[in-house]
Amino acid sequence: MLSKRIIPCLDVRNGKTTKGVKFKENLDIGDPVEMARFYYEQGADEIVFYDITASSDRRDIMIDVVRRVAEEIFIPFSVGGGLRTLEDMRRVLLAGAEKVSVNTAAIQNPEIIAEGARAFGSQCIVLGMDVKKVASSPGIPSGYEMVIHGGRTYTGLDALSWARRAEALGAGEICLNSIDADGTQQGYELSLTRLISENVGIPVIASGGAGKVDHVYEVLTAGKADAALVASIVHYGTYTIREIKEVLHQGGVKVRRTWI
Amino acid sequence: MIAVIDYRAGNLKSVERSLKKLEFSCCVTQDRKEILNASRVIFPGVGAAGKAMSDLRHLGLDRALSEAFEDGKPILGICLGAQIILEKSEENRTPCLGLMNGMVRSFPNPLVAAATGERFKIPHMGWNGIRLLRKHPVMEGVKQTDEFYFVHSYYPMPASERQVIAVSEHGIEFPSVIGFRNLVAMQFHPEKSGHAGLRVLKNFCTWNGQHVE
Numbered sequence: 403m404l405s406k407r408i409i410p411c412l413d414v415r416n417g418k419t420t421k422g423v424k425f426k427e428n429l430d431i432g433d434p435v436e437m438a439r440f441y442y443e444q445g446a447d448e449i450v451f452y453d454i455t456a457s458s459d460r461r462d463i464m465i466d467v468v469r470r471v472a473e474e475i476f477i478p479f480s481v482g483g484g485l486r487t488l489e490d491m492r493r494v495l496l497a498g499a500e501k502v503s504v505n506t507a508a509i510q511n512p513e514i515i516a517e518g519a520r521a522f523g524s525q526c527i528v529l530g531m532d533v534k535k536v537a538s539s540p541g542i543p544s545g546y547e548m549v550i551h552g553g554r555t556y557t558g559l560d561a562l563s564w565a566r567r568a569e570a571l572g573a574g575e576i577c578l579n580s581i582d583a584d585g586t587q588q589g590y591e592l593s594l595t596r597l598i599s600e601n602v603g604i605p606v607i608a609s610g611g612a613g614k615v616d617h618v619y620e621v622l623t624a625g626k627a628d629a630a631l632v633a634s635i636v637h638y639g640t641y642t643i644r645e646i647k648e649v650l651h652q653g654g655v656k657v658r659r660t661w662i
Numbered sequence: 663m664i665a666v667i668d669y670r671a672g673n674l675k676s677v678e679r680s681l682k683k684l685e686f687s688c689c690v691t692q693d694r695k696e697i698l699n700a701s702r703v704i705f706p707g708v709g710a711a712g713k714a715m716s717d718l719r720h721l722g723l724d725r726a727l728s729e730a731f732e733d734g735k736p737i738l739g740i741c742l743g744a745q746i747i748l749e750k751s752e753e754n755r756t757p758c759l760g761l762m763n764g765m766v767r768s769f770p771n772p773l774v775a776a777a778t779g780e781r782f783k784i785p786h787m788g789w790n791g792i793r794l795l796r797k798h799p800v801m802e803g804v805k806q807t808d809e810f811y812f813v814h815s816y817y818p819m820p821a822s823e824r825q826v827i828a829v830s831e832h833g834i835e836f837p838s839v840i841g842f843r844n845l846v847a848m849q850f851h852p853e854k855s856g857h858a859g860l861r862v863l864k865n866f867c868t869w870n871g872q873h874v875e
Contacts (some may be wrong), residue, residue: 403831405789405809442856447789476680478811478854498675500854521711525813586868603772603783630709635857658789658809661856 405658406622406650407447407629408643409607410636412437414483415454417463427586433468441636442475444643445661449475450503450577450607450631453483465497472498482530482577488517495522503577505530506550509557509564512571519572528607529573533561534581549614553581560599561594569602576602577631579609587613587634596626607631615641615649622655664688664867666726667698667743677706677740680853680860686867694726701857702867703730706853707742711751714742715758724759731761731845736871738800739847743752744840745805745818747839753816762842763821771815775832778858784814790850792828792838798873800846800865801827801839808848808858812838817849826844843868844871 407553413420418432422603438449441605446576452470453464461484468481480493482503491502502522508515518527534553538545546561578598580591590611608627612635621627635641647657666677681704683775688704689696697703705727707714718724732738739747746758747753751766758766773782789809794801817836820826828839828847838849846866850857 403790404786405790412699428802473683474681476676476854476860477856497674498679500676525787574785605783605787618676627783628783659807660807660858 403656404628405447405656406627407607408445408646408650408657409448409450409620409629409631410437410441410446410643411450411609411631411633413452413633414467415452415456416460417455417467420454428483430456433466435474438471439480439586441643443479443640443661445647445658446477446643447477447658448477448629451479451483451499452483453481455484458484465493468494468497468499474578476568479621480528482528486511486514487512488521491518491522491526495526501526501528501575503528503530505532505609508568509548509550509559512567515568515571515573519574524572524574527573528575528577529565529568530577530579531561531565531577531593531598532581535591535594546597551579562597567605573604575605575607577607579631580611580626583610583611586611588626589613589617590621590630592620592625592657595627599626599628605629615646618646619650619653619655622650623653663700664702664704665697666690666704666706667697668692669714669721669723676851676853679769680863681867683864684860684864684867686864689706692721692723694722696725697723697726697730697859698733698869700730700735702706702736702738702869702871703727704738705739705743705847706740707746711742711746711753711756711758715756718746718759724875727759728761728821731843734844736866737761737845738763738870739845739865740853741814741849741851744849745816747845748818748820751816761845762825764825764838764840765768765819765821766816767819767836768816769833769836774862775833782836782839786832787813789855790829790830790838791851794839796824797827798827798839798841798846800841800862802865803861804858810838810852810855811860812850814849818847841855841873843873845875 480501
């Protein structure tokens with residue numbers, strides 16, 4: 403049986419992680435390569451990088467980060483943020499990423515999903531979804547709407563129908579971020595996660611809201627997620643990945659437990 | 663020197679990088695001579711069987727692989743490379759290399775557990791365990807609890823059960839490591855499977871190609 407995956411997420415700007423991160427060992431690390439290696443050795447099942455570099459002429463810095471990460475860690479990792487074209491994807495994959503994720507670019511041009519899947523295989527193409535809860539309406543029957551620009555712009559797209567369409571276009575996985583839950587540390591949006599996961603045939607990574615290890619347990623059980631993205635709760639040293647996995651294991655969730 | 667066969671099918675860099683980490687020298691190549699001069703051969707690949715087979719034939723690498731196999735060189739098939747070494751694939755009924763007798767099968771879709779009604783997603787993607795059925799030098803030191811990274815919708819099914827080294831479970835039980843003479847092949851990606859995967863790769867890099875079935 404597949405293990406549920408625990409995936410630390412690193413935001414990178416101009417080649418540095420956006421927050422210097424305090425681990426239990428009291429290290430302060432801002433280098434994405436060092437952090438990736440740290441989480442790899444701790445038992446992360448995969449790593450997600452978001453490049454939030456504002457100016458496109460500095461994107462080469464991220465390619466260099468990807469290349470260095472690929473030399474250090476031997477688990478899959480994905481890169482998202484600012485990828486708009488097939489050529490953008492190709493550069494990241496050639497530099498050593500296993501997957502690329504597209505979000506706004508796919509809403510603006512859904513064909514990029516199909517083109518990416520044809521060129522590199524569906525398993526490489528992750529659809530990033532930023533979702534907000536809204537009143538259910540004929541246009542948004544699921545009551546969840548796709549948003550962009552960090553949640554400031556509503557797109558008029560229903561989250562469930564967009565997820566299904568992206569799957570049909572060839573997305574291999576969905577990284578589902580609840581803007582409402584993101585940053586609250588009050589738990590993942592379980593009903594959203596469950597809704598999407600039960601209605602697509604591709605894996606769903608839940609994102610946004612983890613504040614304690616019980617939240618991770620809930621989203622992988624009641625929320626039906628295949629994987630959980632974790633940020634603050636590991637970056638701030640609240641839990642190690644080993645501790646999270648130990649609790650999950652005790653609760654009967656299958657996780658990968660040996661990695662040394 | 664280890665030859666990593668390049669037939670434009672997927673991320674060869676990751677195999678190359680993991681060998682570098684393990685301090686084995688390798689060349690990524692589509693040159694027949696280089697393959698035949700190598701001490702051992704790694705045959706990776708992701709993507710569709712049909713495209714892979716036509717690219718291999720176009721580059722003349724189907725014959726190079728057969729020759730390397732007949733020479734007794736240790737050969738490692740990874741993912742798609744663990745499939746198209748068999749005779750034929752259910753993926754568009756593609757005729758394959760036939761280094762080993764058997765078929766490439768697809769997971770039933772939808773894949774539903776009879777007992778629980780649970781639906782298993784296809785492709786089988788993520789970390790899964792393996793259950794070793796018999797010893798093989800390349801799997802030496804692998805722990806019962808080790809897991810490996812899989813991404814696939816098809817799996818190899820050798821004609822002889824004796825050639826199944828390990829099995830894994832995803833709705834059904836399927837062969838995840840197979841071996842025949844100097845050929846060993848795994849459905850998962852050892853180069854993406856952390857320390858457990860690196861151990862398997864290292865074992866392959868020092869294997870003499872002998873294996874008692």
